[in-house]
Amino acid sequence: MENTKRLHRCCFTGHRPEKIGMSEEEIKQRLRLAIKDAINDGFTTFISGMARGVDMWAAEIVLDERKNNEQIKLICASPYKGFEKRWEISEKEKYNKILNEADFVKFVCEHYSKSCFQIRNCYMVDNSARVISAYCGISGGTKNTILYAQRKKVETVNVCNDKL
Numbered sequence: 001m002e003n004t005k006r007l008h009r010c011c012f013t014g015h016r017p018e019k020i021g022m023s024e025e026e027i028k029q030r031l032r033l034a035i036k037d038a039i040n041d042g043f044t045t046f047i048s049g050m051a052r053g054v055d056m057w058a059a060e061i062v063l064d065e066r067k068n069n070e071q072i073k074l075i076c077a078s079p080y081k082g083f084e085k086r087w088e089i090s091e092k093e094k095y096n097k098i099l100n101e102a103d104f105v106k107f108v109c110e111h112y113s114k115s116c117f118q119i120r121n122c123y124m125v126d127n128s129a130r131v132i133s134a135y136c137g138i139s140g141g142t143k144n145t146i147l148y149a150q151r152k153k154v155e156t157v158n159v160c161n162d163k164l
Contacts (some may be wrong), residue, residue: 010038011047011077012125013145014054014134020161021136024057030159031058034132035065045073047124049084050098054090054134059098073103079120080109097127121145130155 020027050057058075066072076099084095091146099105108123109116121141125131131149135142149156
């Protein structure tokens with residue numbers, strides 16, 4: 001049953017806004033196209049890691065798509081409760097609004113640890129059949145998530161370009 005669900009699940013990974021090297025509007029436009037492609041390919045459930053930038057932009061797009069298609073679902077896979085505590089107020093509000101509108105919220109770890117982000121990323125990949133990324137060639141969590149997905153034979157789509 002879980003493997004069948006996984007076939008219809010897609011997750012996101014990407015750099016923080018200040019590291020992406022493209023405008024927010026351009027990334028959102030590319031994410032929207034990738035999400036629409038995924039929906040056309042039969043994906044109905046999307047998993048966001050809820051980090052600032054790509055993760056939350058993708059979550060907002062999924063929620064927007066859900067307005068026109070009741071089959072679309074959003075899972076928020078936050079690394080731990082309180083993840084957003086040090087963010088600016090506007091980002092905290094956006095984060096909490098998305099959590100409140102999600103179909104399911106999973107706090108992957110009980111509290112912060114050095115490994116909680118990697119654990120969250122593995123959870124998302126392990127429960128997905130496609131990863132939509134916004135990867136622009138920078139080392140870090142996004143690159144690690146894509147490499148993990150490739151090792152696990154999970155399809156990856158990069159909205160920035162084909163760098164890896």
